[in-house]
Amino acid sequence: MTNSFDDIPFFGDEDEPAARKPQAPGERPQAAAGGLGIAARAMAARGGQREAPDYLSGLNPEQREAVEKTDGPVLVLAGAGTGKTRVLTTRIAHILATGKAFPSQILAVTFTNKAAREMKERIGMLVGGAVEGMPWLGTFHSIGVKLLRRHAELAGLRSNFTILDTDDVVRLIKQLIQAEGLDDKRWPAKQFAGMIDTWKNKGLLPADIPEGDARAFANGKGRELYAAYQARLRTLNACDFGDLLLHPIAIFRKTPDLLKEYHQRFRYILVDEYQDTNTAQYMWLRLLAQRPQGVPQNVCCVGDDDQSIYGWRGAEVDNILRFEKDFHGAKVIKLERNYRSTEHILGTAGHLIAHNEGRLGKTLFTDRVNPDDEKVMVHAAWDSEEEARAIGEEIERLQRGDGIPGSEGKKHALNDMAILVRASFQMREFEDRFVTLGLNYRVIGGPRFYERLEIRDAMAYFRLVCQPADDLAFERIINTPKRGLGDTTIRYLHDYARARDIPMLQAAADIVETDELKPKPRKALFDVVQSFRNWSQRLESTPHLDLAEQILEESGYTDMWKADKSAEAPGRLENLKELIRSMEAFESMRGFLEHVSLVMDAEQNENLDAVSIMTLHSAKGLEFDTVFLPGWEEGLFPHQRALDEGGRSGLEEERRLAYVGITRAKRRCHIWFVSNRRIHGLWQSTMPSRFLDELPQAHVDVAASETNYGGYGGRGGYGQSRFDKADPFANSYSTPGWKRAQANKTDATRDNWGSRSGHSIERIGYGESGPRGRTIDGELVAKSVADVPSQFSVGDRVFHIKFGNGNISAIEGNKLTIDFDRAGQKRVLEGFVERA
DNA sequence: AGTTTAGTGATTTTT
């Protein structure tokens, strides 16, 4: 490989000075050593070969191999709690310390900003902070932006393009749907935004989407609408999140020379959470990582197939399973030594996840065994209210320090406890309970700061000041606060701007010079235009914090909330102050906007001691001493919809979710299920989750019933099983999958369920001989979308449990369009019908 | 134009 960075002008801005020109492989960057805190030590160590540099000590042999095998493709399968982040950061430190690359020659990709931040901090600690940042460490999206800003013109954009968030996208699509003369009620913009997102996750441009998909929306105009959307983005000089990946991919494909330059630049590539990559990210990565034959591909992907829980939003576990094929001669390193959890927790999680097929197969172990370690506990409660009450009590007990074996009297901080739920509606009951108990709690992953109305309004003002062509921002705030610029005026402006292909703010500036508008709106519009002119001028001269404040004051936006008498108004004003405070960390308003468009989360208050409540999904990557896992009931967990829509692979993803949940626990894990839960307002009796049957007896205890209730299908007269009802089908709330399961139930499964319902709670959780066979009704419901040819053909007469008899009029994958005799035309999943 | 009412739909979520 040759080093030709000096010849590439646009790299100049961040490259090391010429004197520190990177070395060819094998050579050492002598000059660079001075800039790297640990480099000298590392090089000294290399001289004496035997003694390892400090940062390598304390790694186990597998971790150490993952760190030291820097050249060639490496796949690190890092189980939960096996020191994954440590390996990644140490590996980067090692590459730097041994002088194999400069910080600017390492591409390190994460999924979330949080992970990126954490990695930066930890590398800083290892390397002694001497390496100021790594320019190419970030999320897929933030690196995508960086690439795209440099080469925007190759994607038909200007480099100051704006990044639209979901809200903007939906509004834009709505406009397009209306412009097409379509009914925006029949074709919801939100749904189409979701479809576009799905396509972009798969790397599909309008020309690439499957015909069926294209026809399924907007009277068959799906493809045209998608294309119109892309065209509109271009004229707006804007990107959505998907474009941040797709544009670079397109650029690299059509400009091989440019790609080559990046190949030379990125000597080492690292990817975190590889199991979560979607097809677009995978394409992006392959472009950057795959090298011509004979050139080493120094790519290291770290992930855990057992923690892949984002399949529903396009993640492809296949990417990790396929790594060895994609990168020839790949070294696969498994990290299985767990530093987080007790053997009971690991044993439980391991036994559960072993029920999945199609995994690479790891078994976590620990040798830190303590006789005081508590087994995983399974508890039953009558209903969700009791579940919340009992968990609340347990939390208070732990907080007081009662009855914690091995740590008598020691208090358990609330910060080290978490309740992990499958669906966010479950949180409410806990919140209600904790409010009455006066127990501090913190909900993680709720509505986010930057998604709040007032924040988005304020941001729209800032956006328009920095980017006068931002029509979406213009439309958002032109009449907020009320200025008497109603629909008619805005529509007129819109049409005027579109006709001349100019931004709306420009259109407004033109129009106020004419007498097209009535005096009132004209005056109002004139004032707004003047204000924006003013603010834009101050952009360079006024400190951005002051300017932000002035904008919100002068526009009347803060006054609007001050005048508002509603309960939330003071909070909103507070949020606006917080917004301005948070701008302090940035150099300019533009810098701030860039950050916010990519970082939608805001920091949480860490000082408060509080129990965390969050979904299982947002718990990935976290750990707690004590974890509560409520709601392990069929239909909720595994979720019925995952079963209906994902079939067996859906079930397996749910099981991985359960695995993620259990492995968050360091010392204590309490699983709960209830016999009755309110779903959509109606009480439903529920069955214990099949996952409970998949837990190993050796590591699990079932709690004795804490009340007279509890337990499932008891003979004591409580907890009626559905089978006791005169007609289990009568309940209109039972789901299609459930009905189907009922309809197709074989004798074997009937026995299975029958026996379960007869067991007392002490038995729940165990079959007669450990874990039972895999799926029960997972197989009875819809088959996976994946390439299963339909067993039906057009014209077939079929029966649907809800809609009755009908004829198939079209088939797309596993979706059938059926003309029902009574119910009319419906699209249903193949799994829900049978031959009539 | 702002408020009231009817309708709807209801996992998981980052960027």
Add this chain to the structure above:
DNA sequence: TCACTAAACT
């Protein structure tokens, strides 16, 4: 049930 959205009032 309940929360959010769109249209129908006043």
